[in-house]
Amino acid sequence: MESSTRRSFYSAAIAGLGGLMTAALAAPAAAYLLIRPKSQKQSDFVPAADLAQLTVGKPEEVVFRRTRVDGWRVLNEKSTAWVVRKDDQNVVAYAPQCTHLACAYHWEEKDAKFFCPCHNSVFAIDGNVVSGPAPRPLDRYVTKIDQGKVLISTEIQKA
């Protein structure tokens, strides 16, 4: 039988080396699973509508094509937004999903409100919740106006 100091050296070495190996495997695994992909694609502005075609106070559902990154795939796909012209130089573009459970909402002309048919959330034209279960105002796309065109970015701002 070995001496007890020798035994405890063995035990400590086994635990130490084992721990080192576990850590060396766990660290890259955690980084690999938890850190966001290094995205090489910045959010890109795409033209969605002509400012001249929008009437102040009347939301329009505009359809535009944008490039979206989905894991290893880059998709060029159709996308929509509810665009409201606020005045001469300002528009807001709402993402087309209700902030409750992401159903598609629409503009009710007669009530002048956005209405979500899933759980009856109602939003005002400024995006604020009027009634229903929606927890926050409508999400907005970052927009800018360039030479009379409304440009929409993929970046979403949550209220």
Add this chain to the structure above:
Amino acid sequence: MKILRSVIDWLEERTGVESAIKHFLYEDVPASAGWHQVLGSVAMFAFLTQVFTGILLALNYAPTPGEAYNSLRYIVTELTGGQIIRGLHHWGASLMIIVVVLHMTQTFLWGAYKKPREATWMVGALLLLLTLAYGLTGYLLPWDNRAYWATTVTVHISALPPVAGPYVLRLLGSDGGSIGAVTFARFYAAHVLLLPPLTMLLIAIHLYLVRRHGVTPIEADRTLPKKKFYPQQVFKDTVATFAWFAILVAMAIAVRVPLGHVADPTDTSFIPRPEWYFLFLFQFVKFFDGPLEVVGAVIIPTLAMLVLFLVPFIDRGKVLRIRERTGAIAVIVFAIVGWSALTARAVATTPPSTEDPDAGLALVEPWQELPADQLAAIGAFRKDNCGNCHVVGKSGPGPDLTRAASQRPTDWLMQHFKQPAPGIATQLKNPELRGLVMFVTKRSDAALKAWSSAPQAAVEGAMVYQANQCAACHKLNGVGMQTGPPLNGVADHRNREWLEGHFADPQKFSPGSTMPAYKLSSRDLDRLTNYIMQIPK
């Protein structure tokens, strides 16, 4: 401490786990046990590492041809630690084969396969076969040229046996030796669904048999007292495992695992070669020509495996000390010399590959290699919403144009592009129309990949490039005249301010230039500059 003790006691009473661990750790081993018996533990650890890193890879991997390559590229270029995880799995495979072969060599030299341990040896030989099967099936999964062409050779070899050949092919999901989606699915399923449970089962049997018969003692052990497995032998196993693992980690960090171009069945220049541990076989097959090929590629390797499997029944002599086992030593020396000679010959006679082994690791996307006219045509296609009817990659109201080049005559196409449907007119100008005609009738592979994935900003940049006829003086991605300097890689020596200023007033930036000034809108200038700066060398 007291709480821990009571938890352990509770567990022990209900499950017996503590006594089971003790039973496992305090097994008797002969006095002669030592460093030469650590390799089995290292091999098992190697397998567990492969399982772990393999699961991690599978979490971000799409097992279909094409997508497989893209998702692997995503793993190694986009994900933090992805390169290291793949490195651990790739080099782990090679290092596992080394340790498994060393483990078998040790067992062979010591004659540890003799009665009553014949079954332990035979299960071990099967485990060696499984280890090689992982290497063979895993080689296809990156779906680059290396993977594709090497597996093409493997599949053709497996079709060689008379009578059975066609059935083997069908089993591999191959139609006459070609490799497609079905073969890929079979290889993937074998690699991750079939082989691992089988390996675990055989490892369990192997371990059970090792435990049942104990570590092989030598003559001198008869008179010496036995030792316990823990802690001394466990310590040695751990140190050896750690050394193996340290080499693996160093390789995963320092040696980049290649990823070439995506598999291209029309590439006739690629010279396939197998992974290093199969090179000797690759060379061996070359000695057998024509009808004899099946002898070298299938019959002899199968017989060799059979002999290996039956070693305990071929050598039935008494257990001897290792120094007296001259026959066994001779066999090992012969194997080492033969293997090294064949491998060296294979390395020396295979011409170097013309393919850039790291092509897939570069961050160049398909659209960046596309001539500007084709990218601009993609822009025209998108601008006039052609994709509403001709959905890219799917059949929609109009035919999927990615499936085959258009056979329509030019006049028909020109008319169709001006007026795609009754009452609908497009706003495309003549040069754009001509560009589209060229594009849909002659589109290249790179164009197909870029069609849906090229970012809109770049596509618009290419449209500005085309509209201003830059190609009349400049060459870019192989298209254009050479009156002016070529534009590939211009970002390496010019910055944005220089380029933007240069468009507006070329002579100010390069005196004596014959380039006319271009008055572009700020948006066009931005798009064009961005586009040109992203075209790689």
